[in-house]
Amino acid sequence: MRRYLAVGLDSYLCLLAVGLLVRSCLNAGGTGRAVALLVVQLVTLSFANQVLLTMAVRASAGKLIMGVRVIRLPDAGRPGFRVLVLRWLYGLLWLPRQPWRRLRRGQGAAGGPESAPGRPSAPHEDLAGVRQVRCSDLRSYRAAMAGRPD
Template identity: 40%
Template sequence: MLFATIDGLISFFGGFALAAPLTEGKSTGTHLTYAVLCVLGLSFVHHVLGAMLFRTTVGKFLFMTRVVRADDAGRPRFWQAVRRWLLGLTWLPMQPIWGLLGDGGDPYEDGCGLRYVRSRDLRR
């Protein structure tokens, strides 16, 4: 969860930082619209393209974790990474509710045929 928090903070604050110069002199509503679009865009680039190219994001890199395909430990495919990103956008905010109402299982575990592995286990 720590690497997900770091990745979320990067997307959130980075998105607002990207939106600031685009909305100079514009209304608050315009700024918030641009900020949401920038947060989602940066999140997409960070989680989808980062996972495809480097098998990691900044948060996962700091904790020496990689994202790999569950079947052969290869790089994630584009649509796998997109589905995982969309699942994360819906699953992470719902975790507290799922913990109260769910059966204790984690529907995000190995989502979309991808999983997290420690870097040192990947070298073997």
């Protein structure tokens, strides 16, 4: 549930920031130019939030508020730039199409298990090989690993 609230907060904060900048776009002249400027601003803010901020503090703005961190598997390290860009593109291009696919195919249709090749096997994993965990769980894991004899 925290993950979904974090995604909702990220979306809301991005749209709020672009909404505050919309006046400058409307005065740019022409509807097409204003729409293009809004799209560029949305993509730029999304990239900064999902990739750059996550590289810096292991979480986007919504995840920081909800107390969720992004870690690399299997060592619980910090994800790299390439992995975060892949994850951002996955979320930007693939995820929005999923409700339409389910509607087209029929949600109740018997087609086998939900976890097919190329799809996340658990709700807390994604295709880029990172995992989202609560801050308290990450602290507990680190404390347990620090006290573990080698």
